[in-house]
Structures are given as C-alpha cells and as structure tokens.
Amino acid sequence: MKCSLLALERVLIGSLEHILPIGIALCFGILFILVARYKMNSLQQKRALHIFGCLVSLTIIAYNLYIYSLGNYDISKDLPLFLCSFMALVVPFFTYSRNYLIYEILFFWVVAGTTQGIITPDIAEGFPVFDYFRYWVVHLGLLIIMFYATFVFRMRPTIKSVFRSIVALQIYTLVMYTINYFLGANYTYLNAKPEAASLLDYLGDWPYYIIVAQFIIIPYFLLIYLPFYITNKNGINEDLLGE
Numbered sequence: 001m002k003c004s005l006l007a008l009e010r011v012l013i014g015s016l017e018h019i020l021p022i023g024i025a026l027c028f029g030i031l032f033i034l035v036a037r038y039k040m041n042s043l044q045q046k047r048a049l050h051i052f053g054c055l056v057s058l059t060i061i062a063y064n065l066y067i068y069s070l071g072n073y074d075i076s077k078d079l080p081l082f083l084c085s086f087m088a089l090v091v092p093f094f095t096y097s098r099n100y101l102i103y104e105i106l107f108f109w110v111v112a113g114t115t116q117g118i119i120t121p122d123i124a125e126g127f128p129v130f131d132y133f134r135y136w137v138v139h140l141g142l143l144i145i146m147f148y149a150t151f152v153f154r155m156r157p158t159i160k161s162v163f164r165s166i167v168a169l170q171i172y173t174l175v176m177y178t179i180n181y182f183l184g185a186n187y188t189y190l191n192a193k194p195e196a197a198s199l200l201d202y203l204g205d206w207p208y209y210i211i212v213a214q215f216i217i218i219p220y221f222l223l224i225y226l227p228f229y230i231t232n233k234n235g236i237n238e239d240l241l242g243e
Contacts, residue, residue: 011123025140053095056141104161
C-alpha cells in the first residue's frame with residue numbers, strides 16, 4: 001500500500017512515530033485502570049473491559065476487510081495469524097468470560113510478545129496508513145487489557161501459569177508450522193526473520209534463532225512472573241493489587 005502523496009517509510013526505532021503512541025497508550029492505560037478501579041462498580045468494570053477488548057479485535061477485522069477491499073489480499077501474509085493479531089482476534093472471549101485459564105495463557109503471551117513488538121516495531125509504512133494504527137492499537141491495547149485484568153479484577157498468574165502458557169505456545173507454534181507449510185507463509189516468523197530490526201537478530205540465523213528462542217522462553221516467562229512471586233512472598237498484594 002503506497003500513498004501517492006507521501007513518501008512513507010518504515011517506522012524507525014526511537015522516532016516520533018515509535019515513541020508517541022507508546023506515551024499516549026501509557027497515559028490512557030493508567031487513567032483507564034484508575035477510573036475503572038476507583039470510580040466504576042463491578043458491572044461497569046466488566047463492560048468497560050469487554051468494550052475495549054471488542055474495539056481491539058474489531059481493529060484487526062476492519063484492517064483485514066480493508067486489505068481485502070483493495071483486491072490484493074494474500075492469505076500467505078495477510079491472515080491475522082501472527083501471535084499479536086491472533087490474540088487480538090480472540091481477546092473478546094477473555095474480556096467477556098474473564099476465564100482464568102485464558103488469562104494465565106494470554107498474560108505471558110501478551111507481555112512477552114508485545115514487548116518485542118513495542119521495542120522493535122515492524123511497521124512497513126508509518127503514519128497515517130491504516131497498518132500503522134492497527135499495529136499500535138493491537139500491541140498496546142492487548143497490554144492494557146492484561147494490566148486491567150490484573151489491577152482491576154485482581155487476577156494474577158501463578159508459577160503453574162508459566163508452564164501452562166508455554167505448553168499452549170508450543171501448540172500454537174505447531175499449528176503455525178503446519179499453516180506455513182501449506183501456504184508457503186512466514187507467520188510468527190518461523191521461516192525467516194522480520195525485515196525490520198528485532199531481538200531475533202541476536203539469536204542467530206534460521207533455524208537457530210527458533211531453537212534458541214525455545215530455550216529462552218522458560219527463563220523469560222519466569223522473569224515476567226518474578227514481580228508476582230516477590231509480592232506474594234512479601235505479602236504486599238494488598239497495596240499493589242488492591243486486595
């Protein structure tokens with residue numbers, strides 16, 4: 001998708017197009033959580049999260065319909081199967097049910113997956129194309145949803161959640177391998193690294209970066225769990241999570 005009036009370029013790390021949406025989401029996320037926690041009743045809290053989750057999911061649906069309307073939809077790269085897009089598509093099931101199993105799986109997927117996407121964005125064209133907005137709404141929106149569930153609904157992962165999330169991730173990866181094989185695709189970057197600079201660049205060439213990533217997942221997820229372990233051990237959940 002090229003714009004006839006603007007020479008749009010890939011979003012650069014550290015640029016205004018990179019930093020500004022993060023700042024906006026940070027301010028919005030904090031305000032959203034504080035208002036929900038201290039100004040809303042239980043029903044309003046549930047509705048607010050579900051509406052927000054649906055908006056994130058609708059962004060993915062609208063973007064795919066938009067690409068399809070242009071007549072150049074390519075199922076080998078445009079399906080919402082990359083991890084963050086997939087999570088955005090299914091997140092309304094969590095925001096509606098607030099099912100704990102979904103929470104403990106999504107929590108680690110979202111925090112681990114979106115962190116890389118936020119630090120090293122892979123956006124072919126910057127503001128104001130649709131893909132630019134889709135990217136940030138999905139990555140930052142998912143993060144807000146999981147922190148909302150944690151601080152407003154007081155959900156939190158356990159040590160068992162780490163390993164349940166890892167097992168679920170392996171199942172997802174196997175499914176993506178199969179889809180990539182039949183479509184000649186590269187969903188979840190299982191066949192090649194993203195074009196933009198990413199953390200995968202430090203893990204070696206294909207297929208070594210996939211193997212290394214498998215060994216990194218467990219300590220990475222444990223690191224994400226560490227703040228919850230510390231707060232539980234020191235008995236400060238009341239102050240941190242509002243119990």
